[in-house]
Amino acid sequence: MHKQKSWIIYLVLLVILAGACGVSLFAGAVRVPISEMFESGIIQLRIARILLAIFAGAALSVSGVIFQALLRNPLAEPYILGVSSGAGLGASIAIVLGLGTLSIWALPATAFAGAMLTIFLVYRLAREPSGVVPVYTLLLAGVIVNAALSSILMFIVSVSSSDELHNVVWWLLGNLQIFDWQLLKLASFVVAVCLTVVVILSNDLNIMTMGEEPAAHLGLNVERTKKLFFLLASLMTAATVAACGLIGFVGLIIPHSVRLAIGPDHRRLVFASALAGATFLVLADGVARTIIAPTEIPIGVVTTFIGGPFFLFLLKRKKRSYWC
């Protein structure tokens, strides 16, 4: 399995992604003839959703790959260092203060700010005076900050009025309804730039999986590499969270599934995970829109519903290790 040429893998994944996009484009809560889709503008809305699903899926999956490699932990995923609760807190403060009605940018901007502030806080907390950031300290700091911010978030949810509450909860559950093309463009720009850098430097991740001391012995500047990749992963995750809320399990199961299929070499794992993650979210969004149409369910519910059992399967499989 590990020996297939990379371009064949990419080609297969691209074809599957294209197929998923096609299906998703013509599936929806309302069944509309193709000719009317163009006139009514439904086609633009669906294309926007599909594009967002592609970028969000790719970003979350690649973040997951990065966090799993750097933290050397199979349970690592994009939200593990508290990005999610930081973004959630930022967004819910904006919703509760009524900023959401001022500008459509208020929510994404506060979510992004909350996410990035949280990451910097966690990184600072874990950093030793010598400048070294031990990953276990980072992991612990992330879990603690995540818990602390979640409790503040819960407090805000519990004291807010029912309308606001609905908005906060809906947002926390993930939602690909695009409300602004500019936002989509900006988020996809951030994701595309980060993704390109990660793909170029992906061999460094291979070396980092052996641990920091062996990586240094092979000539890698470990602290700089770690900082760069954490920044890239956090930027991608924060951009995704800002654009479409929290979408769980994508960043956990996609890296594992792709590793299972094509092996652990990050030089192809990164891009293959981006394609697979994009496909997964496009399909999950199709399901979210149609399964109990005309009501739409949050995409986070769909991904978690699929992801939970899938992860249990990985856990029970345990043939070699939790790393597939």
Place this chain on the structure above:
Amino acid sequence: MDVADGEFIGLIGPNGSGKTTLLRVLSKVLPVKSGHILLKGENIEKISRNNLAKTMACLSQEISLNLPFSVREMTLMGRFPYLSKLGHETGRDIEVAEEAMKLADISHLSDRLITEISGGERQRALIAMCLAQEPKVLLLDEPTNHLDVGHQLSVLDLIRRLNRQTNMTVVSVFHDLNLAAEYCHKIMVLDDGEVVMFGTPKEVLTSEMIQKVYGAKVLTELNPVSQNPHIIIAADMNHPNQ
């Protein structure tokens, strides 16, 4: 303290005496607090990490091997310091890696996964990764830890062969004093962060030194085959009244 080209040096000392720390300082993982480390006359502080990795390879105990890389993929990682940032291997990189696997006697396992082979095979695969760096100096942190006696000898024989055939300088931490006596040209004894002795096994491995540094009473005699010192442990010497 000088180590000549092609020497096989053993580092011994009680737990916490600073053996691993010394290896970390030598390999630039930890900063030098005082003094200098010169590699062929050049201060290692001034050598870039990447260039250092082309001269010096280090097999630490702190390696995590969770991902199912094949032995060949692991060995190729030793080529990392020679690759461009894009990380694509050339024909020469693959040649060097194949040669390294041959030297380490694991070519037959090259398609097996590092997570699925035995401890001794894994250690030889990691040595192949070190060899792919084409180092002049090889640092090893207890390369035979957790191995049974058969694998201990196969790993140390491999290291001795490399040392003799390619004139590679080896500095290795040992816990087993008899193995150190048998394989090393010289032995350095560390105690509480200080070098307390440095010399041939015969000079260093005496029952007085072991009593002083390790606080253990043992007998030493000569190995009948190699004439190297051999440590004999007798439980009743330390606690006769138990």
